[in-house]
Amino acid sequence: MKKLLTLLFFSLFISSAFAKDCSSEAEKGMNSYQNGQYEQAIDFWKTCTDQGIEHPDLFYNLGNAYFRLGRLGFAIFYYESAHRLNPSDKDIIHNLKHAKSLTKDKVKEAEENPILASIYALHHLISLKGELLIVIGLIWLIAAILLFKVISKSPRNKNICIGAIFILSIFLGIITLSAGYKIFVLETETKGVVTATSADVTSAPHDRSQTLNILSEGTVFKVLSIGNGWVEIQLGEKIKGFVKTTEVGIIDDLL
Amino acid sequence: MKKTNKAPFFNKAAIYFDYFFTFFRYKSSGLFDQKFVILKTMKHFLLFCLLFTISAGARVSIEFDKDRIEAGAPFELRMIVPIQELAEQRETPRLMMRDGFVFRALDSMDTRTADFFGHGIRIRKYIFKLTAPKKVGSFSVGPLSWKVNDKEYELADRIPIEIKKSFNEGALSLSLTPNKKSVYEGEQFSLLLSMRTYEHFEGNVAFTGTELGNDFIAHRSDLKDLKFQPVPGSRTDMESSARFAWLAPMKSGVLTIPPIQVKYTKRGAPKVVEKNHSFGGFSSTFKSISQESVEAEAQSAPITLKVLSLPASLRPVDFTGMVGNYSFEAAFDKSELSIGEALTLNITIKGDGKPGTITDPKLPDFSDFRSVPPENTTSKTIRSGKVITTKTTKIFLYPKKRGTFVIPEITYNWFNPSKKAYETASQGPWEIQVEKGSEEDIATTTVPVPVTVQKQEIETLGQDIRFIHPLNHISSKAHAFYKTIPFWVLLFTPIPLYLLLAAFIRSHRKHISNGALMRKSKAQKNLKQQLQSAKTAMQKNDPRAFYASLEKSLIGFLSDLTNLEFQGMTREQMKETLQKQNLPETQIQQIDSLLEKCSSARFAPLSSISMEVNQEVLKQVEKLCSALEVLK
Structure with a gap:
């Protein structure tokens, strides 16, 4: 046991010794932002991201600085990155929504089934972290009730325990499914944002191909594949094609 | 048409010219385009009539090789003279160039005309090979002169030619x-848009690119004044x-205004369309010329x-940045x-600077x-060819x-560009006399929201992003919760814990249900309690109680x-x-x-039992009991 504790302490010490720290750059960026020097603030904060530091507040602040400079595409790109790391932060959600309201492109969504829409709303009622904490809590609760059932000698108590476990198991199943789907989406779905003033959506990944649509700065799309300087994208039901990687930002690239 | 020094045998030339040019003008009109095929037939008929007239009158005439002379394209101007009218002493006719026409060569050929009855006359064609000017419009060449019998005759002063695109x-x-x-x-300036349409223009004009770049604040016109008028001197x-x-x-x-683009439709180049018809075993072929509508684009040149930059000298310290007349x-x-x-x-600022933008004055x-958010109104009006922006603040x-x-x-x-100087206007100062009002008024002023005041919705004056977050403890990696070790530990710990418990x-239950085992444990x-x-009995010097406890x-x-009851058994x-x-x-x-010793001691006289013996017996019992542990 002593050996195990020593090993744990040593590993913690090593990890803290090599932990990346850019507190001074972050602080300088904050001061520059407050003085209205947004480009300078971006330079300081980018020093942190270049060191591999990924933090929702850092991305959020970068999004704010780009927004102040009128670079809507980059602003939405960093807000989306921050939102991916911390989906429950209300400031990130607010700024992302505000920035998206200023984009030019209106994406026509498919008509929503009211039942599916309600299920979708319930699915997003609790954040992923909240759902995972509930799952842990439920598992501990079920284990405790099972133990109580073992201890208890009264058949009535045992029956009550069985009923409670049944109901809690249903809750556990539903919340596990919801959390599992969220993790699946997080792990498999990649988003992209148009960071240039506009981006041509072409029918094939080369310059000679037909331009199908032109996306405006800040438009968010689903990334299907990436390769050879082109990104295969999908937007809504109708828009599907290729855009140049130089004109867009891939949100998963940061994470 | 002006004619001078006409030779006797050229008396009717002007008449023939009039016939010809009337016909040519008709062809050039817009009606000609749609009825091209019919007119083509008419052309031959009219030429026939012309030639008939020439043969009857036997005089000089002029014709062109093409119905439509296009800008910059080569064409031929032909002077037709009956051979019987040719003088023996003559030079080649001369045609003076003007209005951008280029003379390339002069050629001649003899041929014969034929009338309806098969009669005809022999004619000579003098062919002037020319190149049309690159501009579009009504131009002319000439004069056309000819030296005959040592005398110079001017056949025509000017020959009008319509150049088409x-x-x-x-x-x-x-x-x-x-x-x-x-x-x-x-400083504000305006852009004048000029458009010109040509003969083959059809319509459907749509502006496709009207971006004026990011270097300018712009106010676009609704173009309601854009009305087309015929170009003077042109019929189309x-x-x-x-x-x-x-x-x-x-x-x-040096800034550049990018070009603007429009889309429109026009008539394309004429194409010969051949159609085959068969009826009752007979087949026939018809050729017609058609012009299809095509979409085209046009764009202006970049400017x-x-x-x-504004002069630095005499610039006010708190310059508002406005340039114009305010x-x-x-x-x-x-x-x-x-x-x-x-x-x-009430503050009103009006001027012809940046359209739609007026900065606020510095207020005292x-x-x-106590103040409430001011009311701002900004409006734009177009007056005397300028956008006048008015900002009213209350x-x-x-x-x-x-x-x-x-x-x-x-x-x-502001900076006045016409005077090239900074100008400043001021208003005030003002003296405001405030009297003590009624009690109700004072109460209204001092108490922010009285109970009786009807509450109203808080007005949203604008939207903006929220402020940045502090970055005090940014770590190298912010993992998702489900990727952390504590999550998996917390998730799976209950299972082994439950199984263990x-x-x-x-x-434990099994253990407590076995009586023998319980007694052994x-x-x-x-034993300790009894010993x-x-x-205690030994310390109290009570040997009987001591040996009774020891035996027990x-x-x-x-x-x-052994889980057996030895109490009540005999020693055997x-x-x-x-x-x-x-x-x-x-x-x-x-x-x-x-056991023998204990029994004996309990009934022996008290004086015969010494303390040392008791201790010895106690030790023997303790030693024996520890040795009997094997029975467990």
Whole structure:
């Protein structure tokens, strides 16, 4: 046991010794932002991201600085990155929504089934972290009730325990499914944002191909594949094609 | 048509020219295009009539090789003379070039005309090979003169020729012209849009690219004044012009206004269409010429503009950044009021600088007044070819206390490009007299929200992003919760924990349900209790109680270890039972001996039992009991 504790302490010490720290750059960026020097603030904060530091507040602040400079595409790109790391932060959600309201492109969504829409709303009622904490809590609760059932000698108590476990198991199943789907989406779905003033959506990944649509700065799309300087994208039901990687930002690239 | 020095045999030439040019003008009109095939037939008929007339009159005439002469294209002008009229002494005819026509060569050929009856005359054609000018419109060549019998005759002063645009070229041209060649940074100027349509223009004009770049603040016109009028001297071309936009540059230097693009439809080049018909075993082929509508694009040329920076000398410290001709007015609606009443400051700034943008003036300190968000109204009107921007601001002030307040003057400055100087206007100062109002008014002023006040929705004045977050503890990696070790530990710990606890509980239950086992586990404890009471009795110098406790402890210990009741057994029965428990004979003897000693001592006289003996016996019992642990 002593050996195990020593090993744990040593590993913690090593990890803290090599932990990346850019507190001074972050602080300088904050001061520059407050003085209205947004480009300078971006330079300081980018020093942190270049060191591999990924933090929702850092991305959020970068999004704010780009927004102040009128670079809507980059602003939405960093807000989306921050939102991916911390989906429950209300400031990130607010700024992302505000920035998206200023984009030019209106994406026509498919008509929503009211039942599916309600299920979708319930699915997003609790954040992923909240759902995972509930799952842990439920598992501990079920284990405790099972133990109580073992201890208890009264058949009535045992029956009550069985009923409670049944109901809690249903809750556990539903919340596990919801959390599992969220993790699946997080792990498999990649988003992209148009960071240039506009981006041509072409029918094939080369310059000679037909331009199908032109996306405006800040438009968010689903990334299907990436390769050879082109990104295969999908937007809504109708828009599907290729855009140049130089004109867009891939949100998963940061994470 | 002006004619001079006509030869006797050229008397009718002018008449023939009139016939010809009337026909040519008809062909050039818009009606000709749609009925091309019919007119083609008519052309041959008219030429026939012309030639018939020539043969009857036998005089000079002129014709062209093409019905339509296009800009920059080669064509032939032919002078036809009956051979019988040719003088023996003659030179080649001469045609003077003008209006951009280029003479390439002169050729001649003899041929014969034929009339309806098969008669005809022999004619000579003098062929002037020319190239049309690159411009479109009505032009002329000439004079056409001929030296015959040593005398110069002028056949025609000028021969009018209508130059058309090629069907393959654009049918619409557009241009943007700024009203100033150089402007100051922030100074307003306008762009004039000029459009000209040509013969083959059809319509459906749509502006596809009207971006004016990021270097300018722009106000675009609705182009309602864009009305097309015929171009003077042209029967087919139309033109129009209107102000397209008003702009103000945001920075100095050489700036470029990008071209604007329009889409429209035009008639394409004529194409010969061949159609085959068969009816009743007969087949026939018809050829016709058709022109299809095609979509085309036109764009203006980019404009380069020199933008001057504002002079640094004499620039006010608090320069507003406005450039143009501005007017500034500021006034309070009253100079005397009571506490509780509102004082309104009306500010109106009007000028022809940046369209739709006017900065606010620097206001004095209103700390003696409570203020509410001001009302701002900005409007744009077009007057005298300029966009006039008017900004009206209403500031509502509520005095906090009574007294006389002097509000200092308010100034506003701008740069006037026509005078090339900075100008400043000021209003004020004002003296405001505040009287003590009624009690109700004071209450309204001092108490922010009385109970009786009807509450209203909080007005949203604007939207913006939320402020940045502090970055005090940014770590190298912010993992998702489900990727952390504590999550998985917390998730799976309950399962082994439950299994362990459940196993423990079951084992415990099993243990407490076995009486023999329970007695064995409690044997040592009971022995200690009994030995303790024996020791107490020894300390109290009570040998009988001591030996009774000692005997009880030994028998109780044996009973607990073997789960058999030794109490009440005789010593012989006890020996047999212990032998059945496979206890060594020596230990059985020791037990018997000790029990014997206890029994003897209990009934022996007190004086015969010494303390040392008691201690010795106690030690023997303890030693024996520890040796009997094997029975467990």
